[in-house]
Structures are given as structure tokens and as C-alpha cells.
Amino acid sequence: MLLDAGAKAAPPAPPGKAPHAATSSEEAEARAHFEEGVARFDKREYREALEAFRRSLWLKKNRNTMGYVASCLKQLGQYDDALEQYEEMRREYPKLPAKIEAMVSADMAELSGLVGTLAVAGDAPAGASLFVDDRLRGRLPLEMPLRVSAGRRAVRVEKEGVEPIRTTVDVRAGKENVAELVATSRDGWLVVSEKHNWVLHVELDGKHVGVTPWRGLVDVGEHKVRLHGFIWEEALLACDAPTTVAEHGAKVASSVTTASVRLYEETRVVLGAEEQDASLRVESTPTGATVRIDSKAVGKAPWEGRLPLGKHEIEVSAGGFFPAKQTVQLERRKQRELSVSLERQPDLEAEARAARNRKIGVGLAYGVGVAGLGVFAVTGGLALNRLNELNARCPNKQCPSTEAGNQRAAEALGTAATVGLVVAGLGAGAGTAVLLLTRPGDGERRVGPSVSAGVGLGGFEVRGRF
Incomplete structure (x- = not known):
């Protein structure tokens, strides 16, 4: 021990030198604090003495004062700090007198047996402050293990914005001890x-x-x-x-x-x-068609909006028209305009109604024609028979009065035959006109009847397909 508890006076000045006299107000104040420290030390008021010696050191660095500080720390059980104080004293005064050097060496040897080293492992966040027994000992990561007095030590790590991590360590003298930190909340800051x-x-x-x-606490690990x-x-x-x-x-x-x-x-x-997008405008004929982009309805044409860059499938549809699809490639800061003309769909129901009407019209017309032909054939044949009979009974076309009734009957049959023939002609003409005027246009299905008429061997002939 450099200075023991029973010391009665200040340590002697270096050999061959008289006590140093104060040459300034700071030196006088430093000397006053030093003397107060000695007085407190003699009374074993080590904490108060330590404060007085430190005030003296703050005003003027002195080898004797540093020795007293180390002695106070040893008496207070702060063996690690006392050892560090002796080391600092040796750095400041590397050529100590032999007697003082011997005393310092003996004290440091004793203190070395009372301390161990402390390393920090586990959840040790960089930049955090490390406290041992509520005393700040540095920031993590440590350059080297700390020297800590033996005994049970409270270790705490603090960092702004996060929950402190605490643990206790039984420090063994002369050994390397490890404080394993385990955080209660495993978070980190992401900015x-x-x-x-x-x-x-x-x-x-x-x-x-x-x-x-944005800044927030997130779980430790990888995040997208x-x-x-x-x-x-x-x-x-x-x-x-x-x-x-x-x-x-x-x-x-x-x-x-x-x-x-x-x-x-x-x-x-x-x-x-x-x-990530470009402008697209879609117009349609007819207007008001529904616009779908990538299978999603976006509105009615004309439509304009912004879409992600790349390929998109545009579909335009309207009732009564075939839908149209087109793929467009959108490029950065370029506007695309798309004009779509829809093709009208055939009205199958209307075509069916027209076909039915054609069928009925043609059937009626040709039916009338066929009926007229029938009347013509029957009445014409009867009229021809009557005329042949009259010609046989009336030579030189001079008929007696008794044949007047037969003459009138033959004339009536001839008139009926003529009317039947006219009706047949009108029916055939009307049916043909219906076929020609109402025939299906290009692209339409022929759903109506197919009818043909003509005169063949043996009489007037009508052929048809419905």
C-alpha cells in the first residue's frame, strides 16, 4: 500500500527538494484541496477524501495526489479503479523514486489478486453504453475486456430508444469473466x-x-x-x-x-x-364500348389513363358487336392511342324471323299459283270437252237453240280457266319476287325455302325445298 489508513501527514516531497510553494491562485487552491483530502484520509473518511484529492488533481496534476487517489479507491473496495490509477500514475511519472516504486509495485500486485476481467457477449448492440454497478465503463464493442473488482456485479447495457439489457456476473479474481446479455425484446431500427x-x-x-x-422498430433479421x-x-x-x-x-x-x-x-x-407507367387512350366505334385491360374493366370508351410499363392486353366490347382484342407495349413517358372499330354481329333472331316470313310469303304466293293452275287445268279441260262436243253437234259453228245452255257453260269454263291461268301466273310471279327481293345478304345464313317453277312435259311444274 502506498499510503495506509494511519498516515498522519502528507507524503514527503521528492528527495533533495523542499516542499513546493504555491505560485498561483490555482496552485494554492489545489494545495488547499490536497490538505483537506489528507485530513479526511486520516479520519478514514475515504469517500470525502477521494473527492478532495480529485478536485486538487483537476487544478494541478501531482504524483502524491495521484497516489492518495489510488489509496482511497483501494479502501473503498474499488480495486479495479485503484489499479488503473496506479497505471496512470506510472504513465505520467515513469521514473519514480525507488522507494515509492517499490511501494507502488507491492500495492499493484495485491490489487491484481483482487480483480478479474469482464467481457460482454450475446445481445451486445454496437454503440450502447456499458454500466457495471451503475458506473459507466465504456461503449460497446469493448476494445479489450474490462478490469472489474471481484464479487457479484450488476451489468447493464443502454442505448437510446431501446429497452435496457441487464444481467449479473460473479466476477472471480484473476479470471476472465463473461457477461452474457439476453435482450427481452429483439428489435432493431430500420430507416x-x-x-x-x-x-x-x-x-x-x-x-x-x-x-x-420512415423509421421504426422491427424484428431482428432480414426484411423485404x-x-x-x-x-x-x-x-x-x-x-x-x-x-x-x-x-x-x-x-x-x-x-x-x-x-x-x-x-x-x-x-x-x-x-x-x-x-413505372405510361399514358394510354382508347377510342371505339361505336363509342361507349366497354374497355378491359388485362381482363379488368376500367371504363367506357373513349378512355384515358396511366398503366404500368410493358405489355397489356386491351379488350373492347359492345352489345351486338364482335369483341376486339389487341396487345400494346407501353414505354416510359410515351402516350399510346388505340382506335378500335367493332364488327357488328349478325342478328340471328331477326334472320330467323325473316326466313320464316320468306317461307310463309313464298308458300302463300306459290300456293295461290298452284291453286290457279289447278283451276286452269280443271276448267280448261272441261271447257275443251264442251267445245269439242259443240263442234260435233254444230256443223259450220251453227248451233240450234237447244245448245245455247251448253255454249254458255263452255264460255264460263273458258273464262274460269283463263282466270286460273292468270292467278297461277300472278302467284308464281309473287313467289319469285319474294325470293329475289328478300334473299339473304352476304354473310347471312340461308334459312328460307328454295323453290323453283317451270313448265315441263305434261304441264306446269313447281319444285321446292323448305
């Missing part, structure tokens, strides 16, 4: 920003968590981060940084990146968002 200072939505592991710049949103086109062209979230405009997004978050540490991620 996300956009390199253009754009205010965009932050997507963390597929969930929206806020807007840039992505930015997306809109930028007003005016700001995009002017390269201005917006201060609020835009709900429309040019669509922008970043690629997905992986952020590795460590316990209680701050991980910074800076992402660059790029424009």
Missing part, C-alpha cells in the same frame, strides 16, 4: 428513404407501414423493403421533391431490396424509385 427525397409509401414484407422518410406511389407530373418534370403523398400522377416504384436488421442497431436503406 427507409428515397434517393430523390420523394414521399412514397413504404412496403415492408408486403405490408404498408408508412411513407418516406419496397417503395411505391405516385408523383405529380409537374414535380417529375421539374425534378422537385414533393413534401406530401400524391394520390395520382405518374406511377413510380422501386425494386425490392433486402434489409438485414441487427439487434438495437440502426439499419439504413436508401431506395431509388423510377417511373
Whole structure:
């Protein structure tokens, strides 16, 4: 021990030198604190003595004062601090007198048997403050193990914004001891920003968590981060940084990146968002057609909006028309215009009704014609027979009065035959006119009857297919 508890006076001055006289007010004040410390030390008031010696050292560095500080720390059980104080004394005064050097060496040997070393492992966040028995001993990570007095020691690690980590260690003298830290909450800080200072939505592991710049506590480990949103086109062209979230405009997004978050540490991620869409305008004939993009209905034509870059399938449809599909390739900052003319669908029900009407009309017309032919055939034959009989009974076409009735009957039959023939002609003409005037147009199905008429051997002939 350099100075024992029973010391009655201040340590002697170095050999061959008289006690140093105060040459300034600071030196006088330092001397006063030193003398107070000696007086307290003699009374075994070691804590008060330590404070007085430290005030003296703060004003003027002195070898004797440093020796008293080490002695006070030893008496207070702060063996590690006492040992460090002796080491500092040796650095400041490397050529101590032999007697003092012997006393210092003996004290340091004794103190070395009363301390151990302390290392920190486990959840040891970088930059955190390390406290041993509520005394700040440094910041993590430690450059080398701490020297700590033997005994049960309370170890605490603190870092701003996170919950402190606490443990206790039974420090064994002369041994290396390890404080294994285990955090109760395993979180770390994640800071996300956009390199253009754009205010965009932050997507963390597929969930929206806020807007840039964003900072929050997340679980330790790897996380997927992505930015997306809109930028007003005016700001995009002017390269201005917006201060609020835009709900429309040019669509922008970043690629997905992986952020590795460590316990209680701050991980910074800076992402660059790029424009992700282009303008498209769709017009249709007829107007008002439904527009679908990638199978999703977006509105009625004419339609205009912004879409992601790349290929998209555009479908335009309207009632009574065949739908039209087209694939377009959208490029950055280029507007595409798409004009679609729809082809009208055939009205099958109307065609069926027209076919039925043609069938009925042609059937009626040719039916009348056939009936007229029948009347002509019957009445014509009867009229011809009557005329032959009259010619036989009336030579030189001079008939007696008794044949007047037969003459009138023959004339009536001839008239009826003529009418039947006229009706047959009109029916055939009407049926033919219906076929010609109501025949199916190009692209229509022929669903009506097929009828032909003509005169063949043996009389007038009608052929048809319905």
C-alpha cells in the first residue's frame, strides 16, 4: 500500500527538494484541496477524501495526489479503479523514486489478486453504453475486456430508444469473466428513404407501414423493403421533391431490396424509385364500348389513363358487336392511342324471323299459283270437252237453240280457266319476287325455302325445298 489508513501527514516531497510553494491562485487552491483530502484520509473518511484529492488533481496534476487517489479507491473496495490509477500514475511519472516504486509495485500486485476481467457477449448492440454497478465503463464493442473488482456485479447495457439489457456476473479474481446479455425484446431500427427525397409509401414484407422518410422498430433479421406511389407530373418534370403523398400522377416504384436488421442497431436503406407507367387512350366505334385491360374493366370508351410499363392486353366490347382484342407495349413517358372499330354481329333472331316470313310469303304466293293452275287445268279441260262436243253437234259453228245452255257453260269454263291461268301466273310471279327481293345478304345464313317453277312435259311444274 502506498499510503495506509494511519498516515498522519502528507507524503514527503521528492528527495533533495523542499516542499513546493504555491505560485498561483490555482496552485494554492489545489494545495488547499490536497490538505483537506489528507485530513479526511486520516479520519478514514475515504469517500470525502477521494473527492478532495480529485478536485486538487483537476487544478494541478501531482504524483502524491495521484497516489492518495489510488489509496482511497483501494479502501473503498474499488480495486479495479485503484489499479488503473496506479497505471496512470506510472504513465505520467515513469521514473519514480525507488522507494515509492517499490511501494507502488507491492500495492499493484495485491490489487491484481483482487480483480478479474469482464467481457460482454450475446445481445451486445454496437454503440450502447456499458454500466457495471451503475458506473459507466465504456461503449460497446469493448476494445479489450474490462478490469472489474471481484464479487457479484450488476451489468447493464443502454442505448437510446431501446429497452435496457441487464444481467449479473460473479466476477472471480484473476479470471476472465463473461457477461452474457439476453435482450427481452429483439428489435432493431430500420430507416427507409428515397434517393430523390420523394414521399412514397413504404412496403415492408408486403405490408404498408408508412411513407418516406420512415423509421421504426422491427424484428431482428432480414426484411423485404419496397417503395411505391405516385408523383405529380409537374414535380417529375421539374425534378422537385414533393413534401406530401400524391394520390395520382405518374406511377413510380422501386425494386425490392433486402434489409438485414441487427439487434438495437440502426439499419439504413436508401431506395431509388423510377417511373413505372405510361399514358394510354382508347377510342371505339361505336363509342361507349366497354374497355378491359388485362381482363379488368376500367371504363367506357373513349378512355384515358396511366398503366404500368410493358405489355397489356386491351379488350373492347359492345352489345351486338364482335369483341376486339389487341396487345400494346407501353414505354416510359410515351402516350399510346388505340382506335378500335367493332364488327357488328349478325342478328340471328331477326334472320330467323325473316326466313320464316320468306317461307310463309313464298308458300302463300306459290300456293295461290298452284291453286290457279289447278283451276286452269280443271276448267280448261272441261271447257275443251264442251267445245269439242259443240263442234260435233254444230256443223259450220251453227248451233240450234237447244245448245245455247251448253255454249254458255263452255264460255264460263273458258273464262274460269283463263282466270286460273292468270292467278297461277300472278302467284308464281309473287313467289319469285319474294325470293329475289328478300334473299339473304352476304354473310347471312340461308334459312328460307328454295323453290323453283317451270313448265315441263305434261304441264306446269313447281319444285321446292323448305
